[in-house]
Amino acid sequence: MLFSANEDQNFALSKFESMLKTNNVFFFDSAEFEEIIHHYLDTGKVGLAKKAIKIGLEQHPSSVNLKLMEIELMVFENKLDEAEKLLDALYLLETSNAEIYIQKANILSKRDQHYKAIELLKMALEYSNDLADVNSLIGMEYLFIDDFKEAKKYFMKCIELDIDDYSSLYNVIYCFEFLEDIDGAISYLNEYIDKNPYSEVAWHQLGKQYYIKKMYVEALAAFDFAIIADDHFIGAYLEKGKVLEKLGEYKEAIHNYKTTLELDDPTSFAYLRMGKCYEKLGQKDLAVKFYYKTVHEDPLLDKGWTAITDFYVKEENFQKALYYINKAINIDTENVSYWKRSAEIHRALQLYEEADIAYQKTVELGNYELNTWLAWADILKLLGEYENTTHVLLQALEFYPDHAKIEYRLAGIYFILGEQNKGTFHLKNALRNNFKMHLQFQKLFPGVFMRTSVKNIISEFKKSST
Incomplete structure (x- = not known):
């Protein structure tokens, strides 16, 4: 009976860990050591990875791959000078090993020498069997120096090599967005979809670009195609719900948000949007119900607390608004939007001294909007604190x-x-x-x-x- 690759790896791991426990010495070939080390690195067990490298090099002192793994770990731990010395020694033995160039570039990148890193990575392209990986590394280096045009070019090369490289696709779209070239992103995604029409990720990204352009009908169609490609794609339902809200289709938006609750654990975002939709429909009880669910699901989501506070402010139920904004402030005392709302509510309740304190905190936290200064000054004037009023107005x-x-x-x-x-x-x-x-x-x-x-x-x- 033949063993699968996983069974071989599990056997090698068990054998290696048994060796560590018993102090018996077992022999492994270098490929087995590489698999063992990769496993420990992937699972975050750096200490065991180090032991495997040490024993591996004792058994296979001439293994370049094991030495490169040792160097990779050194770079990870910022032991850059040690790693560089070992790399220089390896380079004399193997001048055409792409991994040596990659690790040298990694060291340069850590030293913020990104242009030199890029030069070495381009040399690695001449020797590498994994061109997509090296192109991706070059793209990342260009991102580090904010050269989004060049970064985009190299991530596009990754996609040319692997149409399903979604990590690179996200990076390409990120570059388009940073360059504020939404039309370029739309054009690129449409070309990509022509080659890969069942890519739910591409349809989803295309919908988001249309949304930015306020092309809501086109965005809706794109999200529908994303859902056709993957009817469990929660992100597409959420984005579709947002588009439907823009189109005033609140009931249909609620339906899409509800679908996400059926597919996976509830999210505070879905609850919040449902509350907003019910409020637009005039179904106030349901709106409040979902705002409550929002803050229960994620007490740190400021949009949840502000939604429920603003709801009661609109209803002119300032006591309840005050109750909820106080709860929010107790959770996050440094949230400037909470303090501003607190000031406005206290002012509405004619609690001017409390409003004064809240406006002061609002400004201390960095809200320098004109209406904040004016409202604070007007409160101080009402309190008869004219000297303090002039101080605020001069600021x-x-x-x-x-x-x-x-x-x-x-x-x-x-x-x-x-x-x-x-x-x-x-x-x-x-x-x-x-x-x-x-x-x-x-x-x-x-x-x-x-x-x-x-x-x-x-x-x-x-x-x-x-």
């Missing part, structure tokens, strides 16, 4: 120089504080940048607006500008 002015909304507010606050010169300065700046907005200034600071001195400034500015 805002650094991000939005001469912006009329900031200038009008600074003018109003300075007039309230009795600093006439500063008030006049900022009021004139505001009028110069947007005269019509002085009507909003009247709403924000009615008392200040009624002052004779302020009316005179506005009147004089109007005359001078006509």
